[in-house]
Amino acid sequence: MRFSTLSALVAVASAAFSFAAPAPISPASNALEARCLCQDIHSIIVDVTLTITPLVEELTYITSENCTVEILTPIIGEIKVALQGAIEEVSAITEVTVITLLTTVEGVVLTITEVAELVCGLLYLIFAALAAILRVVTSANAAAVTALLCEVVELVATLLQLICNLVGGLLAVLIPLVAEVVLSVIVELDLTAKFAFLGIAWSTVSASATTIYSTSVATITATA
Template sequence: MKKRYLDTLVIDVPDSTSITILETQRGSYYITAENCTVEVLTPIVNDIKHVLNDAITDVNALVKVALTTVLTTVDGVALTVADVAQLVISLLNLVFGAVAAVLKVVSSLETNVIFPLLCDILGLVATLVQLICDLVSGLLAELLPLVGEVIITVCGALNLTTTYTFLIVKAIV
């Protein structure tokens, strides 16, 4: 297995997926009310799920690695817990922003097939974030104040507050 670094794992997830297709393309939303269908979204969601599953596998492999090694970048720079929190919240904001964009345009006729696709992605993201939090002591405490409204709103809209209780606890207490 090739050596992976936590910073590149978190950065590679959005760079190597269709998340940016969901969010924007040339400054405007690619997914519109006209094309927000299961046929259009399924291949995009499958791509995102594939990359997230790979990232989950890679993070699981880091469990047996010394934390100082995990927190060292490919360039040899030691990351702080706050640095990792910024990487993770950037990933969360990107994914949740893309999902929020889809939620804004999905028709009521398509929600019963689109919502499960979006929930699949966010379920994997929750798993990834929980694994990273388990790996990096103190990370969750750094993340909590960074959680923005889009994450809380999307979790509520998709009925994922239980899945994300660990992250949005301040909003649901």
């Protein structure tokens, strides 16, 4: 049985929030929670992750032949809407107590490490897909496609900073868990200034991880 590229993307993201609620969470129920302005960080992150996952699946079908702004814009547009919604959600809960913030709708109080794992799952899902696009885009389309991807990454930077500001101590736990592909895409898109709050020595980060990631996924897909 062959596994799609999405399997490689979702495996890590799924593991990141596998500790979550015992009851299954459907995309529909999470969308409803989002519209009602969630009061906990778990619901917000899981909701945006579930919303983005099928969009990421669409991106895995992008090849050098169809990696154009015309093809990518509708998909990227939906990803941006999901991220903007999450940003609004996080911005709306700045006044709640820490316990309320970290308590899931099932009454489970998350640890800082669990929140970091949730965030890393979302980051990996997004940035691994962007890395795959960067790998196949042709030189003729590179400038326009890169600009489109930058719009997504800038929203991620805003969301990530809001979450880190909201959850005390998160940044210190988060940094060691962030996948190399996340940092390498940030470097490749020349957006390190947007992530200055991470306090990372960007000169030590290589953009080669985008190629390493894509090669490893291709190998998994071909041999599965």
